Amino acid sequence: MREIFDSTVERLFVDLVSTDKVLTAETLGWNAELWAALEESGFGLAAVPEEQGGAGATWAELGGVVRLCGRFGLPLPLPETLLANWLLGVCGQEIQAGPLSFAAGGQLTLADGKVSGLAADVPWGRDVPVLMGITAGDAPTLVLLPVEAAATRTLCSNTAAEPRDTFCFEAVQPLLSAPLPTGIPADVLLLGGAMLRSAQIAGALQRILEMTITYANERVQFGKPIGSFQAIQHQIAVLSEHTAASVMGAEAAFAQSAVSLSRLAVASAKVCASEAAGIGASAAHAVHGAIGFTHEHALHLTTRRLWSWRSEFGTLTHWSSELGRALCQGGAALFWPTLVAGHLETPAGASV
Amino acid sequence: MSIDQFKYSRIPPEAEALRGEVRQFLADALKDYPVIRRADSWMGFDEEFSRRLGARGWVGMALPKRYGGSDASPFARYVVIEELLAAGAPVSAHWFADRQSGPQILHFGTDAQRDRHLPAICRGEQYFCIGMSEPNSGSDLASIKTRARREGDKWVVNGQKVWTTNAHRSHYMIALVRTAENSKRQEGLSQFIIDLSLPGITIRPIKDLTGSEHFNEVFLDEVVLGADALIGTEGEGWSQVTAELAFERSGPERFLSSIALIHTLIDAVGRSPDALQAKEIGRLAARLVTLRNMSLSVTSQLAAGENPAWAASCVKDLGAVFEQEIPELAQLLVEIPPTAEGGRDHARVLAYLTQMAPSFSLRGGTREILRGIIARGLGLR
């Protein structure tokens, strides 16, 4: 399945997600036509079991699709829709047609069947009709909220002009509410978001690696391609190593996640990807010289995404600290066995 | 090369099943093994321990049964060696034979060579060292000058090897030697299995900056070898050496050399780390998890008969950076200065690994050479 998914989505993106489209979306916003084409492809529902109307694909099979979203800079919440629908499936709820997004930040509470509070930093919040959140408290509850019901909204966008909006709800009737099943941590949206971004970062790094190699072989200075200079070669080697590490991290995170997402693998992936994003973008820009610093050159379409994605759904510090606390708590004797087992307990109080 | 070759490879259950047994064995065998010795990692030399591993079938285990191995999968071997390294077991005596020389003799050797060496390697009794570097040939390996000339059905070797780890306590050296002068330097090289007890061989340990004696200079003066000392094909030494490199560069020893220090650091930090300690220890863990997955991915490519030399270089370079950063972090995360003598375990392990660390990006190919190989693999010339 993996190969079919990857090649189908790659073909679709080659046809539909040109750099022009990505750039246009940054100024004109939501591309409804493109969303319609994606919706037709059915990938938004891919991770939902077949009985519930999805494709029943595993995360392992979908890692490449999310990576391709990053590689092409897809200006739409396909990864977010995929994750939100997956969680609906896990909670035994009906899937939603159309684009979905979710809030991993802010704080929502549920009282008398009504939801209040903040849904913060919601990707494409202004463009989706419905967003998913998880309410805080002893019985974390999955809720779907109509975005139009928000009392106030604060529109923000990240360094790649992707909407990251914050909504305040005041006693809003959710479209749906369902208790999180046991085994699903209250911060599942943060964890899932980190998993998505780690793959998107890996894909974006693959893109800038290709661009950088091509440029280094074409650009001539001192009578030869700059790619023949050892200092340039070493910068690109380091870029490729970090690209490889982020690809590996994301592959492991998706491969080890099923009904429950692997906290250890996802945290490791996001830490490595976040680190790689900064190192990789810096190397790519160094090699591209001034032309890469222009708006006209396409490099920034990818590097500006890297500079935001690494901070979204938990920074390197967030996830490494969580790992570090758990591993110190376990003591030296459990350090290696824990990493090999790939199992990390959900920390007490993991919440949105 | 392709970044996509880094696919996730789960260790198969039958290989994973070995882990409990290995841990149990190590818990007993190393019960009283001092922490500072564990920091030696794969430089710790103990013949008795190597023989015990051999008796368990854990040396040369991927070699065929008929030569004393277990026909084990590369993953089974991986499980065993990563557990040995994580525990800081003294594996140096048989390490190079297990990793490199054994597979090489299986691959390129004659039946007689296989019979002579492989069963003894698998018993943990026959040790090898790698004779590549020379005083004037480090990174530029193809410039080596040690020569073998044919005399009748014998070979006579003259020259000098240097930095030869374990030469002073190995039985054999697999040496890269010039057998013909060619216009292209990579041609005319051959590999020999040299019995280190032969007349004309002088081995002098070189003390390293930690005061330990791991590596040596090896002088070869009119050393007479039988025709059967040649391994593989005359003149094919360069390609044979290159084939070894993916094995040499991708294993868990390329990122676990400082793990003893992570262990003492966690002990020193205690159960409630401060914010900086938690962040940095977690960051090390995340990179270790990823490096291990990369290394396993290379292992599965090797198992499938591919030549992942490019990917192996990535693992080694990232791994060396990681291993070297551990002492740097350890010394700034807790207020415990390194001690060469006395002091607590963490202080001594910190002192030792801080001093060992520079070698991590030299041995097995320097950082600069690896990055050059990686760049060429990416199509940069």
Ligand SMILES: Cc1cc2nc3c(=O)[nH]c(=O)nc-3n(C[C@H](O)[C@H](O)[C@H](O)COP(=O)(O)OP(=O)(O)OC[C@H]3O[C@@H](n4cnc5c(N)ncnc54)[C@H](O)[C@@H]3O)c2cc1C
């Ligand atoms: C602990 C240890 C154990 C070892 N064990 C063995 C062993 O068992 N068997 C064995 O054969 N060898 C062994 N070696 C030797 C090792 O392989 C060499 O140290 C290594 O190949 C580098 O050679 P060199 O030390 O002569 O450094 P040089 O090659 O002189 O390099 C010095 C510096 O120059 C750089 N440099 C050289 N050429 C280039 C270039 N073209 N471009 C950019 N930079 C360059 C290097 O990267 C390095 O930074 C060991 C080394 C160590 C430290």
